[in-house]
Structure formats: structure tokens, C-alpha cells
Amino acid sequence: MLVPGKIQHIICTGNLCIKEVHDYLKTLCPDLHITRGEYDEETRYPETKTLTIGQFKLGLCHGHQVIPWGDLDSLAMLQRQLDVDILVTGHTHQFTAYKHEGGVVINPGSATGAYSSITYDVNPSFVLMDIDGLRVVVYVYELIDGEVKVDKIDFKKTTTTTAH
Amino acid sequence: MMTGVAEDEDKWLAAGIAGLQQNAFYMHRAMDSNNLRDALKYSAQMLSELRTSKLSPHKYYELYMRAFDELRKLEMFFKEETRRGCSIVDLYELVQHAGNILPRLYLLCTVGSVYIKSKEAPAKDILKDLVEMCRGIQHPLRGLFLRSYLSQLSRDKLPDIGSEYEGDADTITDAVEFVIQNFTEMNKLWVRMQHQGPAREKERREKERSELRDLVGKNLHVLSQIEGIDLDMYKDTVLPRILEQVVNCKDEIAQYYLMDCIIQVFPDEYHLQTLEVLLSAFPQLQASVDIKTVLSQLMERLASYAALSSEVLPEFLQVEAFSKLNSAIGKVIEAQPDMPVVGAVTLCSSLLKFSLHVHPDRLDYADQVLGSCVKQLSGKGKIEDSKATKQIVALLSAPLEKYNNVVTALKLSNYPCVMEYLDNETNKVMATVIIQNIMKNNTHISTADKVEALFELIKGLIKDLDETLHDEVDEDDFKEEQCSVARLIQMLHNEDPEEMFKIICVVKKHILTGGPKRLSFTVPPLVFNSLKLVRRLQGQEENPFGDDESTSTKKIFQLLNQIVEALSSIPAPDLALRLYLQCAEAANDCDLEPVAYEFFTQAYIIYEEEISDSRAQVTAMHLIIGTLQRMHVFGVENRDTLTHKATGYSAKLLKKPDQCRAVYACSHLFWVDDQDNLKDGERVLLCLKRALRIANAAQQMSNATRGSTGSVMLFVEILNKYIYFFEKGNPQITVASIQSLMELITTEMQSDTTTQDPAADAFFASTLRYIQFQKQKGGAISEKYGTIKLSDS
Numbered sequence: 020m021l022v023p024g025k026i027q028h029i030i031c032t033g034n035l036c037i038k039e040v041h042d043y044l045k046t047l048c049p050d051l052h053i054t055r056g057e058y059d060e061e062t063r064y065p066e067t068k069t070l071t072i073g074q075f076k077l078g079l080c081h082g083h084q085v086i087p088w089g090d091l092d093s094l095a096m097l098q099r100q101l102d103v104d105i106l107v108t109g110h111t112h113q114f115t116a117y118k119h120e121g122g123v124v125i126n127p128g129s130a131t132g133a134y135s136s137i138t139y140d141v142n143p144s145f146v147l148m149d150i151d152g153l154r155v156v157v158y159v160y161e162l163i164d165g166e167v168k169v170d171k172i173d174f175k176k177t178t179t180t181t182a183h
Numbered sequence: 184m185m186t187g188v189a190e191d192e193d194k195w196l197a198a199g200i201a202g203l204q205q206n207a208f209y210m211h212r213a214m215d216s217n218n219l220r221d222a223l224k225y226s227a228q229m230l231s232e233l234r235t236s237k238l239s240p241h242k243y244y245e246l247y248m249r250a251f252d253e254l255r256k257l258e259m260f261f262k263e264e265t266r267r268g269c270s271i272v273d274l275y276e277l278v279q280h281a282g283n284i285l286p287r288l289y290l291l292c293t294v295g296s297v298y299i300k301s302k303e304a305p306a307k308d309i310l311k312d313l314v315e316m317c318r319g320i321q322h323p324l325r326g327l328f329l330r331s332y333l334s335q336l337s338r339d340k341l342p343d344i345g346s347e348y349e350g351d352a353d354t355i356t357d358a359v360e361f362v363i364q365n366f367t368e369m370n371k372l373w374v375r376m377q378h379q380g381p382a383r384e385k386e387r388r389e390k391e392r393s394e395l396r397d398l399v400g401k402n403l404h405v406l407s408q409i410e411g412i413d414l415d416m417y418k419d420t421v422l423p424r425i426l427e428q429v430v431n432c433k434d435e436i437a438q439y440y441l442m443d444c445i446i447q448v449f450p451d452e453y454h455l456q457t458l459e460v461l462l463s464a465f466p467q468l469q470a471s472v473d474i475k476t477v478l479s480q481l482m483e484r485l486a487s488y489a490a491l492s493s494e495v496l497p498e499f500l501q502v503e504a505f506s507k508l509n510s511a512i513g514k515v516i517e518a519q520p521d522m523p524v525v526g527a528v529t530l531c532s533s534l535l536k537f538s539l540h541v542h543p544d545r546l547d548y549a550d551q552v553l554g555s556c557v558k559q560l561s562g563k564g565k566i567e568d569s570k571a572t573k574q575i576v577a578l579l580s581a582p583l584e585k586y587n588n589v590v591t592a593l594k595l596s597n598y599p600c601v602m603e604y605l606d607n608e609t610n611k612v613m614a615t616v617i618i619q620n621i622m623k624n625n626t627h628i629s630t631a632d633k634v635e636a637l638f639e640l641i642k643g644l645i646k647d648l649d650e651t652l653h654d655e656v657d658e659d660d661f662k663e664e665q666c667s668v669a670r671l672i673q674m675l676h677n678e679d680p681e682e683m684f685k686i687i688c689v690v691k692k693h694i695l696t697g698g699p700k701r702l703s704f705t706v707p708p709l710v711f712n713s714l715k716l717v718r719r720l721q722g723q724e725e726n727p728f729g730d731d732e733s734t735s736t737k738k739i740f741q742l743l744n745q746i747v748e749a750l751s752s753i754p755a756p757d758l759a760l761r762l763y764l765q766c767a768e769a770a771n772d773c774d775l776e777p778v779a780y781e782f783f784t785q786a787y788i789i790y791e792e793e794i795s796d797s798r799a800q801v802t803a804m805h806l807i808i809g810t811l812q813r814m815h816v817f818g819v820e821n822r823d824t825l826t827h828k829a830t831g832y833s834a835k836l837l838k839k840p841d842q843c844r845a846v847y848a849c850s851h852l853f854w855v856d857d858q859d860n861l862k863d864g865e866r867v868l869l870c871l872k873r874a875l876r877i878a879n880a881a882q883q884m885s886n887a888t889r890g891s892t893g894s895v896m897l898f899v900e901i902l903n904k905y906i907y908f909f910e911k912g913n914p915q916i917t918v919a920s921i922q923s924l925m926e927l928i929t930t931e932m933q934s935d936t937t938t939q940d941p942a943a944d945a946f947f948a949s950t951l952r953y954i955q956f957q958k959q960k961g962g963a964i965s966e967k968y969g970t971i972k973l974s975d976s
Contacts (some may be wrong), residue, residue, distance in 0.1 A: 036664060039666065059401070087812050087856075088809050088812075088813070096903045099953060100899075102942070102946065120953075134711045134714055136714075136813075171950065
């Protein structure tokens with residue numbers, strides 16, 4: 020799956036840290052969207068980013084700027100501020116996916132299982148999103164005790180929350 | 184001049200071919216009419232073309248091949264003649280009447296072939312006669328081709344065991360004798376070519392010799408095909424005779440080629456059993472022979488032989504292959520004191536590979552080889568010759584590739600000694616090879632001792648090996664190197680906390696010698712690896728009876744403090760601040776209030792003194808506030824001090840919007856969800872009001888400088904914070920306050936002087952939608968919002 024040509028967009032919350040990782044992601048897919056984490060050596064990544072894919076508006080932010088860290092209500096505020104259906108943030112190294120009336124908040128977790136002061140026992144994880152019309156299916160891949168576990172979550176967008 | 188010669192040669196060749204073809208034509212006519220006399224006459228004339236001295240080996244070969252083809256037809260004719268009643272013995276005698284010796288001998292061999300097939304005399308007798316008659320041609324080129332002809336004809340007619348020409352009890356000896364004699368004579372002729380002609384044409388002669396070498400080597404191949412030769416015969420007769428000729432000919436080209444031939448052509452099993460004899464020949468060879476290549480070939484073949492099947496291994500032990508090879512190499516090096524370093528190292532490298540393949544469990548053998556390498560290199564200082572350096576790298580890489588486990592390589596005591604001889608650049612390359620090997624194999628380097636040994640080995644990457652400034656170091660390369668060291672540090676692990684702590688201490692010791700350029704790469708992974716250890720120990724309570732020596736989280740934090748402090752030498756304040764905050768949070772989780780406070784102090788000092796870039800300050804504030812918000816370990820006083828400072832910094836950020844946002848973020852410092860005693864509604868409201876004042880001030884500033892009051896974005900943000908705390912149950916935040924803020928925003932948005940901001944509009948709209956949704960939700964939350972009025976927009 021993680022070979023060049025299969026993925027159309029990569030959305031990355033940040034803390035790739037070094038250019039080498041950035042370049043690697045670019046080989047998987049040239050359409051790479053990334054926001055700045057506090058350990059990124061590239062200072063020119065933006066703090067937040069929005070993009071449209073199909074019928075969905077997506078927002079991206081590392082998450083250390085949203086206090087309290089990992090707090091759903093504060094993240095929902097950011098979601099309202101960016102005016103997006105799907106908000107993707109990170110920083111906590113813990114996969115979460117919340118659905119609320121305003122849309123969806125996703126945290127793909129840490130792809131490397133890196134240490135976090137916020138989460139104990141980080142399992143490496145990433146998320147694959149399949150956007151089709153008004154529906155998005157979120158597949159989460161987690162490496163737990165040496166095995167890859169996959170879960171999926173469905174979201175359907177109601178037309179009232181579309182274009183403003 | 185050379186082209187002139189080549190052109191002439193083509194002319195002579197063409198003439199030779201023409202002559203040959205013409206005589207062949209008449210020969211065919213004679214054969215068709217069963218005219219033996221004429222057939223002989225014209226065949227002799229035809230063969231006379233081969234008497235030429237004018238052709239190079241390459242061209243002579245062309246002529247020879249045509250003659251060869253014609254002679255096949257002649258041979259068939261001779262066979263027919265004997266069926267028609269001609270006596271083969273008479274024919275054998277008849278052809279010797281040919282005028283010139285070369286044609287005579289070609290004809291004799293051809294008849295000889297038919298004679299042997301007729302079985303009227305033992306094969307051995309005819310072969311003996313032929314091989315001795317060929318002595319008549321002493322010209323190297325002509326002699327070689329003649330004897331090659333003999334060899335080709337005789338190949339399937341040797342009195343081998345099981346062949347139709349098998350003779351009496353000595354039949355194999357006879358066959359061997361014939362081939363060896365032909366071989367010996369051919370080699371002599373071949374060697375003689377070296378000295379024919381003027382010295383200035385030596386290069387050309389050597390090239391021509393090279394073209395002919397397979398003619399000589401073919402004889403050895405024939406020997407290897409003789410069924411009747413068993414190991415004993417090979418050992419007692421065949422090999423000694425061949426080696427005798429090889430050594431005695433004293434010719435560099437022949438010796439190199441033939442030794443190689445022997446090794447290629449005879450089975451590895453034989454080599455193993457005759458190892459001593461074979462090896463004893465090497466020191467007797469001419470000094471200029473490239474022995475190391477041949478020896479390496481031999482060792483490689485034997486290594487492959489060992490790899491084929493494990494049944495073979497006991498043989499290696501039985502013949503003491505390793506020690507024989509080892510001492511042979513020693514003798515060779517001794518015999519050639521002028522051998523360049525690359526030669527000695529290549530030999531060691533081949534022997535090492537041999538040892539690794541054949542005796543993988545004998546680390547002492549491998550270490551021995553490395554030891555001899557060190558001996559060879561001693562006194563030479565850092566090796567400059569790039570070929571030698573490459574060989575040393577190959578030598579050092581071999582155990583890594585074989586065992587796929589650096590820890591095994593670490594057991595070789597001479598390994599680091601060899602590395603010492605590499606120049607700094609190559610040392611780093613080798614260190615990188617080692618790290619890559621660890622990564623690829625996920626090698627577990629589990630004790631402090633091994634880590635110490637490893638870091639000693641890779642010290643070229645850890646610190647500057649010499650004092651000279653390295654301006655030539657490419658920045659990208661340097662970064663790549665350091666990142667691989669960082670990855671290595673992350674990989675170090677031991678389940679036992681005591682041992683893990685020791686490992687961390689070892690790594691710290693080494694990376695602190697790295698200098699400012701390296702610390703920003705090496706400190707973070709060590710810090711995070713240490714924090715992982717802290718987390719592991721967290722669960723365990725401090726043992727009041729435990730001794731002071733045991734690892735405790737306190738000790739690790741002391742170490743962490745020293746490690747992060749090292750960053751000040753670069754300086755790297757942003758990184759240091761982040762790491763101090765990480766440590767603070769970890770200390771918080773361990774309930775170590777003074778330690779956490781100390782880390783916060785350090786972070787604050789860095790913020791005050793070293794972070795002056797506005798953007799960096801904003802990020803730093805996010806991290807400080809975010810971390811502080813999560814602290815539960817602080818008592819009231821400490822918490823107050825830190826919070827007060829944080830809000831102070833927030834209010835002093837350069838840009839008003841940044842100030843506003845930082846200040847309202849600070850509101851969360853006074854309200855922590857899971858701790859009831861940390862819910863100070865009043866101070867929350869104070870923060871939000873302060874944020875409002877700053878937002879207002881921003882509007883006024885904008886009005887003053889740009890003539891319009893700027894966007895209402897900040898107000899909408901603050902409104903959302905009001906909502907947040909309202910929903911959390913902060914009694915200080917009333918529906919009325921929310922309502923009035925909403926009205927304020929609406930008014931501002933409708934004012935002419937306000938900058939239009941679609942983003943702010945959208946944010947406000949979605950905020951209103953949210954409130955609406957909450958109102959309609961039902962239950963407690965709905966009640967809370969009950970009295971709120973939303974405008975129609």
C-alpha cells in the first residue's frame with residue numbers, strides 16, 4: 020500500500036523532524052500537506068492549513084497550539100474557526116476519532132510510536148481516509164504487540180453543513 | 184608503422200589461405216580418385232603454409248583452423264585407405280617421407296590417430312612416439328599449434344581406465360605421462376616466446392603469449408578429465424610433476440596462469456587434500472607473480488566448497504586447512520618484503536572470508552587473521568593508498584555481513600586495532616557501515632560494556648578525531664551521519680533498569696565529547712530514551728530500604744539536567760526549552776515537585792534570556808502554557824509563581840493578536856477539569872477579560888494606523904472561550920456575558936469601519952450554529968442556554 024502511486028494526498032500533522040522523512044513521504048505521493056510541529060527543523064511549514072478534497076473541507080494543525088492539549092472542545096473550536104468538516108491534529112501520539120454535529124476530529128496518532136509526555140504506551144498508528152461523495156471511511160492501522168490491527172469508521176456528511 | 188605491419192599481415196594471411204585452399208583443392212581431387220600419393224603430396228604442400236613465420240598468433244590460428252578442417256577429411260581418407268587394404272603401419276612410415284618436418288609431423292599425427300583407432304598397436308606406444316617426434320619443432324608458435332593438434336586428436340584416445348584403448352596395469356601412468364610430457368614441452372615453448380625478439384617489443388610479445396595461454400592450459404584440463412586419476416595419483420604424481428614445471432620455468436606469466444589453472448580445473452576436494460604441497464609452491468614462484476590474487480581465488484573456492492555441504496567441514500578440520508593457509512600467507516609476505524600494503528591486506532581479507540565461511544564458530548581464527556593484519560599494518564601510520572583502504576573496509580565488513588550481529592564483531596579483540604589504521608574519512612565510512620548493520624538486523628546491544636565498545640569503534644562519528652577543522656565536510660553528509668548516530672541511540676535498550684541506566688551514562692559520556700555541531704542531533708534521542716526509562720520506573724515506589732546506589736527516577740533526572748544543559752554550548756535555546764518542559768512533565772508524573780519546578784525554572788530562564796524571535800516566542804508560550812496546564816504536582820505557591828510568570832510573558836508578546844491568544848490560553852491554567860481545587864472561575868474570567876481588552880486595543884491601533892478597525896476574529900475566538908467555560912460550569916460566566924459579546928461582535932461586523940473578513944464571518948456563523956445545536960439538544964445543556972437569543976443572520 021505504501022508504494023508510490025497508490026495514495027492521492029498525504030496529510031501530515033508535523034514533527035517529521037528532519038528533511039529526510041519529508042522527502043520519503045514525497046516519494047509516496049507528491050501532494051503532501053504538512054503543518055509545523057515543535058520539533059520540525061523546517062520552520063516554513065504553516066501553523067494551520069485547509070484544503071478541499073471532493074465534497075469535504077479538511078483542516079490540519081499539529082495541535083500543540085490548542086490548549087488544553089487533546090481537549091475535544093478546544094479542538095472543536097479550532098474546527099469552527101477553520102470552518103472545516105474534518106479536522107486533523109496530532110501532538111498527543113494517541114489515535115482518536117470524534118464525531119460531533121460540527122464534523123469529525125481525527126488524530127492519527129504517531130506513525131513511529133514515538134515517546135509522548137501525554138500518552139503512555141504509544142502504539143504506532145496511521146490513518147487512511149477514503150473520500151467518496153458525501154461519505155468518508157476512516158481506516159486506522161495500529162501496531163499493537165507486533166500485530167497490525169485495522170479498524171474502520173464511517174462518516175456521512177449532511178448537506179446542511181456544506182458550503183458557507 | 185604498426186598499421187603497416189597489420190596490413191602486411193593481412194596480406195600474408197590471405198596469401199597463406201589462398202595457397203592452402205589451392206592445395207586443398209588438388210588434395211580433394213586426389214582423394215576422390217583414391218590417389219594416395221597425390222593426396223599426400225598436396226596435403227604436404229598445403230601444410231607448408233603453416234611453416235610461415237610472418238603471422239601473429241591470432242592470424243596463425245585462422246590459418247591453422249582451415250588446415251585442421253582439411254586434415255579431418257584427410258584422416259577420413261586414410262581410414263578409407265586402410266579399409267581398402269592399405270597397411271596402417273606402412274602409411275605411418277610413408278608420411279615420414281614428406282620433405283619438410285612440420286607437414287611431416289602433422290601428417291604423422293593424423294595417421295597416428297587412425298592407427299590408434301585401428302588398435303593394431305597399443306595406444307600408449309603410438310602416443311609416446313608422437314609426443315617425442317614433435318620435439319622436432321622448436322619454434323614456439325608452430326610448436327604450440329602442432330602440439331595442440333596432437334592434444335586435440337589424442338583427447339578421446341587416451342588409454343584411460345574404462346576406455347576402449349585401455350592397456351595393461353600401467354595404463355593410467357601411460358596416459359598421464361603422455362599428457363604431462365606434452366604439457367611440459369608446450370610450456371617450455373610458450374615461455375621461450377618471452378625472450379624472442381627485441382626488448383622494445385616485450386609488451387606485444389606478452390600480449391601474444393596471453394592469446395596462446397589456453398593452448399597450454401588445455402592439457403591440465405585434459406588431465407582433470409582422466410577417469411583413472413584418483414586422489415592418490417594426483418597427490419603422488421600429477422600435482423608434483425605439474426608444480427615442478429611451473430616452478431622451474433621461472434616465468435611470471437606462465438606461473439600466474441598455471442597456478443590459477445590448477446586451482447580452477449581440479450576438484451576442490453583434491454586441493455584440500457594436497458593443500459600443503461600446493462601452498463609450498465607459492466614462495467618458490469617469481470617475486471613479480473600476483474600471488475595474492477591466486478591465493479585469494481583458492482581460498483574463495485574452498486570457502487564456497489565448504490558452503491556447499493556441511494559434510495565437507497570435518498575434512499577442513501582434518502587437514503588443518505586454516506592453519507596451513509595462515510602460515511602460507513605468512514611465508515608469502517615474508518618472501519616479498521616489498522609487497523605493497525594492499526597485497527597483504529587482500530590476503531588477510533581472503534583468509535578472513537575463508538575462516539568465516541568454513542569455521543564460523545571459531546571467532547579466535549577470525550581474530551587471529553585480524554591480528555596478522557594489524558601486524559602487517561604496524562609502523563605504517565594511517566593508510567593513504569585508497570585500494571588498501573578499500574580492502575581494509577572489506578576486511579572489516581566481512582564479519583558484520585557474516586554474523587549480521589555487531590556484537591559478535593565486538594568480540595574480536597583486534598577489530599578496533601585494524602580500524603585505527605583507517606584515515607578519518609574512511610573511519611567514518613566504516614562507522615556508518617557498522618551502524619547500518621545494526622539497523623538492518625535490529626541488533627540488540629544490551630549491556631553498557633558493549634555500548635562502550637561500540638561507541639569506541641564508531642568514535643569517528645562521535646567526535647572530531649583530529650584537531651584540524653573539517654571545512655571540507657559536506658553539510659548534508661554530516662547531517663546524515665549524525666542522524667544515523669541518533670537512530671542508534673534510540674535503539675539502545677535493556678529491560679533491566681540498572682543496566683539501562685548504565686547504558687545511558689555511557690552514551691552521555693561519549694556524546695558530550697561531540698562538540699556543538701553534534702549535540703543537537705545526539706542529545707534529543709538520549710533524552711527521550713531516558714524519559715522512557717523514567718516512565719518504566721514510575722510505577723515502582725521509592726524503596727525506603729533500597730540503597731543509594733540503585734537507579735531511581737531522581738538520578739535519571741539529575742542526568743537529564745546535565746544532558747540538556749550541554750545544549751547551552753551550541754547554543755540551542757529552542758531545543759533546550761522543549762526538552763526541559765518534557766522533563767518537567769515527566770517529573771510531574773513521578774510526583775517529584777522540586778525536580779519539576781527546577782526544570783520549569785530552567786525553561787523560563789531560557790525563554791527570558793535567549794528566545795527573542797517573535798515567532799519562536801509564540802511557539803514557546805504554547806509549549807509552556809500547554810505543559811503547565813497539565814501539571815498537578817505543584818503546590819499552591821509554586822503553581823502561582825509559574826502561572827503568574829506565564830501570563831506575564833503572554834501579555835508581553837510583541838504582536839497584539841499573539842498577546843490576546845496567549846492570554847486567553849492562560850485561562851486554562853486556572854481551570855483543570857479533573858482537579859476540583861484547580862477550578863478558579865474568577866481568574867479564568869479575569870484572563871478572558873484581559874484578552875478582550877487586548878483585542879480592543881488591537882482594534883484601536885488598527886483604526887489609528889490603517890483607518891479601519893481590523894477583523895473581529897479575536898473577539899469570536901474569545902467568545903468561543905466564554906462558551907467553553909460556560910459549558911464547563913464556571914459560575915462567573917453568565918449567559919448574559921455571552922449574549923453581550925455576541926452583540927458586540929455583530930455590531931462590529933456591521934460597522935463600516937470594520938475590515939471585512941470572511942474567515943471571521945464563517946467562524947462566527949459556525950459558532951452560532953453550535954449554540955443553536957446545543958440549545959436544541961435537550962437536557963441540562965439546553966437549559967443552560969435556555970435564555971440565549973440568536974440573531975437571524
